[in-house]
Amino acid sequence: MAAARTTRRNGRRDALLQAAAEVFFEQGYAATSIDAIIERAGGSKRNIYNEFGNKEGLFSAIVRESADKLLSPLVIEEIEGHDLRATLTAFGRHSMDAYMSPTLIGIYRIAVTEANRFPDLVKSFYEQGPGRTAVRLAEVLEAARERGEIQADDCLRLAGHFVGMTRDNLHLQVVLGLRPPPSDEEAREAVASAVEIFLNGVRRSRK
Amino acid sequence: MAAARTTRRNGRRDALLQAAAEVFFEQGYAATSIDAIIERAGGSKRNIYNEFGNKEGLFSAIVRESADKLLSPLVIEEIEGHDLRATLTAFGRHSMDAYMSPTLIGIYRIAVTEANRFPDLVKSFYEQGPGRTAVRLAEVLEAARERGEIQADDCLRLAGHFVGMTRDNLHLQVVLGLRPPPSDEEAREAVASAVEIFLNGVRRSRK
DNA sequence: GGCCTCCGGTAATAGGCGTTACCATTGACG
DNA sequence: CGTCAATGGTAACGCCTATTACCGGAGGCC
Incomplete structure (x- = not known):
């Protein structure tokens, strides 16, 4: 079943949101780089772009x-x-x-x-x-x-x-x-x- | 006398502060570029760096x-x-x-x-x-x-x-x-x- | 008027950024 | 076990930025 893949994906999604929130809240939107988020969350930028499309999408998801x-x-x-x-x-x-x-x-x-x-x-x-x-x-x-x-x-x-x-x-x-x-x-x-x-x-x- | 030079300089200083304030307040600190300020104020970047040292100095002067x-x-x-x-x-x-x-x-x-x-x-x-x-x-x-x-x-x-x-x-x-x-x-x-x-x-x- | 200092414009430098192309890997499925 | 789609890492691209090197010119001073 594809469930395993899905839950792992959700876990990663949450980890990304968590890490991104920390950096955004610390540095502000414009001063936050995708690299800085990845440094804290692990993995690679491709994760973010697959999941949220771009920087704005990531930020919107956090706030919502x-x-x-x-x-x-x-x-x-x-x-x-x-x-x-x-x-x-x-x-x-x-x-x-x-x-x-x-x-x-x-x-x-x-x-x-x-x-x-x-x-x-x-x-x-x-x-x-x-x-x-x-x-x-x-x-x-x-x-x-x-x-x-x-x-x-x-x-x-x-x-x-x-x-x-x-x-x-x-x-x-x-x-x-x-x-x-x-x-x-x-x-x-x-x-x-x-x-x-x-x-x-x-x-x-x-x- | 150097007074003429000084008053012209103060006028330019005020114009820079004014223009910079507008852009900073509109866009935020990180998203504001020196170029954008100059575009509004006229002159060249050298003005800013001579007068305020760097971006932080300019911003501090505005707030103060x-x-x-x-x-x-x-x-x-x-x-x-x-x-x-x-x-x-x-x-x-x-x-x-x-x-x-x-x-x-x-x-x-x-x-x-x-x-x-x-x-x-x-x-x-x-x-x-x-x-x-x-x-x-x-x-x-x-x-x-x-x-x-x-x-x-x-x-x-x-x-x-x-x-x-x-x-x-x-x-x-x-x-x-x-x-x-x-x-x-x-x-x-x-x-x-x-x-x-x-x-x-x-x-x-x-x- | 000639010198000299300071000022301001241009263009270069060096780095950082968001985003994407490309490829290796993985794990589901027949 | 072989196929295939999805995933994630690496490295590149193109753009933009703060800052500075360089140089021409304007204006005070003697």
């Missing part, structure tokens, strides 16, 4: 597959049902973990510079990630608004404020390589503080 | 000089003296204008990808820009805390929350090229909304 892997739990997971504070806290923690993961930091770094080269890729990355997160959170807030727990004009804007508050300067510093990702403890504190301010800020008593 | 130009008003300007709402609003508007300016967006894009190549440059960029902004805002908040207007544990963290809230997903979308910088009207609304939530959130009455 790692974004899928990292972002889908954020959407699927059901974090409603508790009170708003618990929901926001869980939400904040999940999105913080996702955004600070080395893979997403790497993708973010390249997405930012190569937005011109890969506009579609970047667009779908945003919509599956931060965009969808904000929309999802806006729905939660909308429900709370209907229950009379909070006061709000524009729930989507509010959602943006919340995720912005959790991102903070932390994300910026990590992305710029000025500090390592936060520990669990730091993440917990940052989210708790943001939740507190946010809840107070949008409480029904508001002006 | 435009960061100076854009960020210093944010620090020097005295926006205290009014009540906290007015101060926060002015602060939010100024920082939003700065962060959304094409130049700073361009620098940000490259800083993110080339953090490995220019660690010192990136560090000083952060410290002169977002870092100093947060520290400055923290002082303002600290004063308000001492006056009993707000309740707070960690004013620096609070300051981070505020700037994060104004950055929102807006900054992300602009940086990814998914939308143009906000109009004055949009900026005004976003800042007003953030100020409102923030003020409510940290008000003395807080729990």
Whole structure:
């Protein structure tokens, strides 16, 4: 059967993706050479060109597959049902973990510079990630608004404020390589503080 | 006198910086060729190598000089003296204008990808820009805390929350090229909304 | 005006890049 | 066991890049 050949091929495919991701995230797209990837993955360039067609194809595959892997739990997971504070806290923690993961930091770094080269890729990355997160959170807030727990004009804007508050300067510093990702403890504190301010800020008593 | 020669030289220097900035911000560091810069600026490569030594020197000069130009008003300007709402609003508007300016967006894009190549440059960029902004805002908040207007544990963290809230997903979308910088009207609304939530959130009455 | 220094344009150098042509090898299949 | 298609390694190609060697000319200085 051809199955053996196929699984070996998939293993090699994964190894290539893994190695390529490392180099791309370290060096950026333009500064990464196919040779450098092969040096890390073993084998020969022919592997890459057989599997992904060219450099752009390889990079697209990386972004698509790692974004899928990292972002889908954020959407699927059901974090409603508790009170708003618990929901926001869980939400904040999940999105913080996702955004600070080395893979997403790497993708973010390249997405930012190569937005011109890969506009579609970047667009779908945003919509599956931060965009969808904000929309999802806006729905939660909308429900709370209907229950009379909070006061709000524009729930989507509010959602943006919340995720912005959790991102903070932390994300910026990590992305710029000025500090390592936060520990669990730091993440917990940052989210708790943001939740507190946010809840107070949008409480029904508001002006 | 050698003055004529010197001013002509400075004019050329500025033209080079200007053209180089455009290309760097459009294409990224690695993908930008010296030839492309010269094509836009006129003259010959020798100009660049005489003036800046090499590609890295040119890029460093761009970042240093435009960061100076854009960020210093944010620090020097005295926006205290009014009540906290007015101060926060002015602060939010100024920082939003700065962060959304094409130049700073361009620098940000490259800083993110080339953090490995220019660690010192990136560090000083952060410290002169977002870092100093947060520290400055923290002082303002600290004063308000001492006056009993707000309740707070960690004013620096609070300051981070505020700037994060104004950055929102807006900054992300602009940086990814998914939308143009906000109009004055949009900026005004976003800042007003953030100020409102923030003020409510940290008000003395807080729990 | 003559000298001399500095500046800027041209073209060369040396290396690196993505991509592909070519060939040896391998492993499935009858 | 022989055939054949797919696979993967090597080396080459053509292009592009940062950097510099060289040289002609312009402008300050005496």
